[in-house]
Amino acid sequence: MKFRGHIRTSNVRYFTRYYRLVLLSVAVAMTVIVGSLMIGDSVRGTLRAQVDERLGESQSIIFARESYLDESILDPLPEAEGYLLMQGFISHNGMLHPVMVWGCQMEGDAAFINEPLAKELGEEEMENLVLRLPSAGMVPSGSLFVTDNYTTSLRLKVAGVRSSEEGGNMNLRTEQVQPFNIFLPRHILAEAMEVDAKINLILSPRLITEDELLAVWQPHHSGLVIKQMPQYVEATSSRIFLQEHVVDRFYTSDKNANRLYSYLANGIASERDTIPYSFVTALDSYAGIELGAGEVILSDYSARRLGAKVGDNVRISYFKAEELKHLSTIEREFKVRAILPLEQLHADEHLSAEFPGLSDVERCTEWDSDLPLDMDLIEDEDEAYWEHYRQTPKALIAYSSVIDDWQSDYGTATALRLSSMPDLTALQPDMFGVEIMHPREDAIYAAQNGVDFSSLFLALGFFIVVSALLLIYTPLMEMYESRREEMQTLLTIGFTPARIRRMLASEAMPIVLGGVVAGIFAGVIYTIIILWLLESVWHGATHTASFSLHFRPITILLGTVASTALTAAVVAWAIRGAVGKFDTERKGVDAISTKSIATRGVLFSLLAIATIVTYIYAISATASVLVAVVAGLCFMLTAMVGIDLWTMVRRQKALQVNTLSPRRIIEGSLYASRRGAMLSLLTLAFGVFITFVVGLNRRSFDNGAELSAATGGYDLWCETSVAMQHDPSTEAGRKELGIASQWSGDALALKRYGADDASCMNLNKISLPSVLGVNADALEQAQFEVGDNIFNADRRELFHLIRKPLAEDTYPAIVDATVLMWSLGKQLGDTLHYSTHDGRALRIIPVATFTGSIFHGNILIDSELFDKAWPENNGCNIFLVRSSESNDMKQYLQQSLYEYGIRVTPTHERLETINEVTDTYLSIFMTLGSIGLLLGLLSFAIVVRKNLTRSAEDIRYYRLLGFPTRRIASILYEENIFIPRIAILSGVVGAMIGIGRGWSAVGVWIWIGGVAVVAAMLILVRLFVRLQIEQVLASHDITKTH
Secondary structure (H helix, E strand, O other): OHHHHHHHHHHHHHOHHHHHHHHHHHHHHHHHHHHHHHHHHHHHHHHHHHHHHHHOOOOEEEEEOOOOEEHHHHOOOOOOEEEEEEEEEEEEOOEEEEEEEEEEOOOOOOEEEEHHHHHHHOHHHOOEEEEEEEOOOOOOOOOOOOOOOOEEEEEEEEEEEEOHHHOOOOOOOOOOOOOOEEEEEHHHHHHHHOOOOEEOEEEEOOOOOHHHHHHHOOHHHHOEEEEEOOOOEEEEEOOOOEOHHHHHHHHHHOOOOEEEEEEEEEEEEOOOOEEEEEEEEEEOEEOOEEOOOOEEEEEHHHHHHHOOOOOOEEEEEEEEEOHHHOEEEEEEEEEEEEEEOHHHHHHOOOOOOOOOOOOOOOOHHHOOOOOOOOHHHOOHHHHHHHHHHOOOOOEEEEHHHHHHHHOEOOEOEOEEEEOOOOOHHHOOHHHHOEEEEOHHHHHHHHHHOOOOHHHHHHHHOHHHHHHHHHHHHHHHHHHHHHOHHHHHHHHHOOOOHHHHHHHHHHHHHHHHHHHHHHHHHHHHHHHHHHHHHHHOOOHHHOOOOOOOOOOOHHHHHHHHHHHHHHHHHHHHHHHHHHHHHHHHHHHOOOOOOHHHHHHHHHHHHHHHHHHHHHHHHHOOOOOOHHHHHHHHHHHHHHHHHHHHHHHHHHHHHHHHOOOOOHHHHHHHHHHHOHHHHHHHHHHHHHHHHHHHHHHHOOOOOOOHHHHHHHHOOOOEEEEEEEEEOOOOOOHHHHHHHOOOOOOOOEEEEEEEEOOEOOOOOOOOOOOOEEEEEEOHHHHHHOOOOEEEEOOOOOHHHHHHHOOOOOEOOEEEEEEEHHHHHHHOOOOOOOOEEEEOOOOOEEEEEEEEEEOOOOOOOEEEEEHHHHHHHOOOOOOEEEEEEEOOOHHHHHHHHHHHOHHHOOEEEEHHHHHHHHOHHHHHHHHHHHHHHHHHHHHHHHHHHHHHHHHHHHHHHHHHHHHHOOOOHHHHHHHHHHHHHHHHHHHHHHHHHHHHHOOOOHHHHOOHHHHHHHHHHHHHHHHHHHHHHHHHHHHHHHHHHHHHHO
């Protein structure tokens, strides 16, 4: 036993140069496999840790979407903390940065910012910040009668930086990107927002159930005010408008209910005179008078001024607001039903609602409204009326006559008058936009099931692993070739092939195990390096800078078992092949079976057919680039099997003809070393293929047609922090926004329901992406390229179909194909589950895809369907601009819409940002592929050396046969240049196939660079082979002389 061990040790020492390479190759394979698994663990562990960073100890979130809660709701929730959460923006270095503003319970009047924002600002600009915020107050900014000042500013004194451990990186969105947060005392933020004692977010460390929320929440928390008046019970809202569900519930349960809706009419006119800009109230009845359709009650003031009496007709004109305050003027005729004393109406204090900016000013001409009011129409008499009677209505009209024109997305009444106290238990929080969520479980699931970096890096590093495994095989075969006489001697003296295999395995396995152990430690280092690269050089793939090392023992165990099994299998394959070959040579068997050739022929035919079929499909309109890559891989495998088949056929023919020629010598040499040669061909060809296919498939938007397909022909992507309540796609809207004077081009406006970012920049698993509402007709006219759709409809029919619900509360949507497949893991026809503004279940079904667009990360539905689902999301946050003067328009919009926190990005730059993730992955793939290519080149060098080592005896025979040195060098050159030449060319051709129909997207300089690289590789390979041959021949001449 000791003697055997001594022999093994001696052999390992003697053949150290071979085993050293085997150990290194095993360690490389182990490093990549274990490291890739640990990278996946680290990314998942980091994302899980970020859940705690984002949510803190919060188990439950109570959120008032587009509304507020009275802070008294916190009284029965002592463990919970209330926030006033708003989105604002700050200016820094000429750029506007969106920030999340957290109004929380804290002492003093100073603000704190989080570390990412502090890093962005620098110490010099941290002391005093000017924060801009929406200024809507309690009245929804999308309603008609609001101030035209949509933003307010707040100067902050920053007292310090709140770390992530202190909750500085709080974020309710499922994403790894660290937010810019500002924390300030809640009362200061509430005062600036004009929402005193209000909150819109509650975080609780306890799991609060929906039943508990129902027990805690009361309608007054959401602004519903119930007052017992002398003759009736009045219901109003602190946000002025009563939600439609509340109105319907109260009105249907009280047969004497009276609905009121206050409105500012443009004018009340008769044949004699006109009263401009008058408050009018629509109601069902007043003072015992039931108002029928088309009937009006005038005050005696209005009747006197108009010269009207009971039975006369008067005309009332008013603005009707549609989507994004598209205003149209409506004029209706009403018959005077009664005339009441003005003092009676004035005494009824709640007959008209109080609109901020209108009711709280001293003069009519001071009205602060975003309506296009012509103040020149205001006369002294109107000012006198306002001084004494304010918004006391000048007319009362039938509710049923105008409610369809007057009602807004925020409610259908400004007050209700009931005969008795209403049943408040019938009201639910979701009727007021109050939701309860338990985000932690969903966030953990999203972190665990996000982008699988283990599989990703195993795939990206696959070629390194394959090259390393082949590099184990190549030096082993070279070593066994050098031990040919030893093996044949052992066989001759009676050693069985199985015994020799065991002997060789006992030599190799300690080396393998040593490589495995080294690979485990190297895998940790590899993981640390890759994580650092993902934070820095490859930041475009992750958009985060805070990865930490995480791994599980089971990960290392699985990696170790897999690596050991693979490397042991390769060693066993090499040993079996070598021993079998020597045994065959000893027995003098050199025939090639017809069955083997037939098998290779069938395989070659199948691969050739697969290549043709997949390539034809790859250049079709519906196929992805992945299909083209598969076609390229099939071509390379076809080439490899074809070369193998060719060497076998040529060898069989040579055995049947007893003639000697340089050509047959070359073919015989290729056949003798064909196993190693095929592996070298495969390794080198795949390295070339990966390097070239990655470079050729990088998306370039220099091609106008491809750019238009992704941008729809639009030049600018404009996004605001504060929603615009006017439509930038219309002339009237642009006038209200103050961007009409220098405007050129056209625009497409979108609304947004903010959920999670489903773009490839988000590493978490997203189930509910943000939804964009867009006019389907306008979208059809744009140049966005549409892919598949479940209707098999043409473009015109498709956009007609997406404007209609598929069923009740079931809406069709369009989504980017990459988002659907990779981010959501869905297919066309699958269902995404949302909730509407009033808590109803909403199903959105992707019915069509864009092939790749600037809407990446969102799903699109028709704007009318959007308004039905989320009517209170009534502002425009995003719009696209098409202009021949895009640079000037960009500057103009940035200056004109500064108060909205606008960020204007050229669409091609947005596309580059979207594709940055893909490009980064391609860069990673190319980097790792280049390492694999180096291993392939090393394998090729070893094969050349092995072949030339074996050729020493052949050279002597050539000398004896009288071959001159030049002829011998030519034979050796053709033997050894054939495989690398075929490998490089097949890899390049496979890569060209792998770009599918994307030839036009490849720039001229990329083609020139590719040709230069191929030429350089061929020249270097040629020089290397010639140099090795010269050395071998020189060595042989020296040996011969001695």
